[in-house]
Amino acid sequence: MPMIDVAGLAVHYRLDGPEDAPVLVLSNSLGTTLDMWRPQLAAFSRRFRLLRYDSRGHGETTVPPGPYAIGQMAGDLLGLLDALGFDRVHFCGLSMGGMVGQSLALRAPERLDRLLLCNTAAVIGPPEAWDRRAAAVEAGGMAAVAPVVERWFTADFLRRFPDDVAPFAAMLRDTPPKGYVGCCHAIREHDLRFLVSAISTRTMVIAGTHDVATPPGDGRFLAGAIPGAIYVELPAAHLSNVEAAGPFTRAVLAFLNG
Ligand SMILES: O=C(O)CC1=CCC(=O)O1
Numbered sequence: 001m002p003m004i005d006v007a008g009l010a011v012h013y014r015l016d017g018p019e020d021a022p023v024l025v026l027s028n029s030l031g032t033t034l035d036m037w038r039p040q041l042a043a044f045s046r047r048f049r050l051l052r053y054d055s056r057g058h059g060e061t062t063v064p065p066g067p068y069a070i071g072q073m074a075g076d077l078l079g080l081l082d083a084l085g086f087d088r089v090h091f092c093g094l095s096m097g098g099m100v101g102q103s104l105a106l107r108a109p110e111r112l113d114r115l116l117l118c119n120t121a122a123v124i125g126p127p128e129a130w131d132r133r134a135a136a137v138e139a140g141g142m143a144a145v146a147p148v149v150e151r152w153f154t155a156d157f158l159r160r161f162p163d164d165v166a167p168f169a170a171m172l173r174d175t176p177p178k179g180y181v182g183c184c185h186a187i188r189e190h191d192l193r194f195l196v197s198a199i200s201t202r203t204m205v206i207a208g209t210h211d212v213a214t215p216p217g218d219g220r221f222l223a224g225a226i227p228g229a230i231y232v233e234l235p236a237a238h239l240s241n242v243e244a245a246g247p248f249t250r251a252v253l254a255f256l257n258g
Helices: 034-047 072-083 096-107 127-140 140-150 155-158 161-176 175-189 216-225 246-258
Strands: 003-006 009-016 025-028 049-053 089-094 112-119 202-208 230-234
Touching: 003 072, 003 175, 009 034, 009 072, 025 034, 025 072, 025 096, 025 127, 034 049, 034 246, 049 072, 072 096, 072 175, 089 096, 089 202, 096 112, 096 175, 127 175, 140 155, 140 161, 140 175, 155 161, 202 216, 202 246, 216 230, 230 246
Parallel strands: 025 049, 025 089, 089 112, 112 202, 202 230
Antiparallel strands: 003 009, 009 049
């Protein structure tokens, strides 16, 4: 389990794939870890130097006192890239990870080759919902948000593939409560609706037809606002890289290889 110090934050990361291949960074969603990308691991690491990491407050990365901010999380990633000596990368983030990608693209476009914003939005509201969620975890620990997993997959997928869902329920359960709450605040405060049109990186937006957390309208908004962005919609709920793993992997590879 490689760890690296990024300005006092001990970041847990994994590198796979050929050392001389272009770097592809994968950034996780709220309540998951770098293991959320397991369905893509084999295909992506054949073609790319794959960098997966646990966002602050998640997995094995340090849990600093909150609240956190998405801009700060983009700074964590820039620090990680500097520490590993990666000047320019492709970036793919899902949900909270996609918010980090938006922030990164506005702050350091020179570090990005292509950008994939998956099941994410310029804003995920309402703010009170994030306050309620944070308060529930502060009072009752991660058990209080266990039903959130039902938002990540369709009812059909939950019923038919319990073995695929179980690791995600475990990731959520094992997320440090303070880290989860810190990230709830970060998501609550993220609103780039009036800024994403300044993103100049070549971008693909992926949405899930059945996603209730970041519905297709959110993805269409991003794709409409970011100049030249491509929009792809997959038959999935929120974790489209799991529920529609094959089409997701193919869409990403086609975009990055095109
Ligand atoms: O947990 C959810 O409700 C879905 C979600 C929103 C931001 C994120 O990363 O996941």
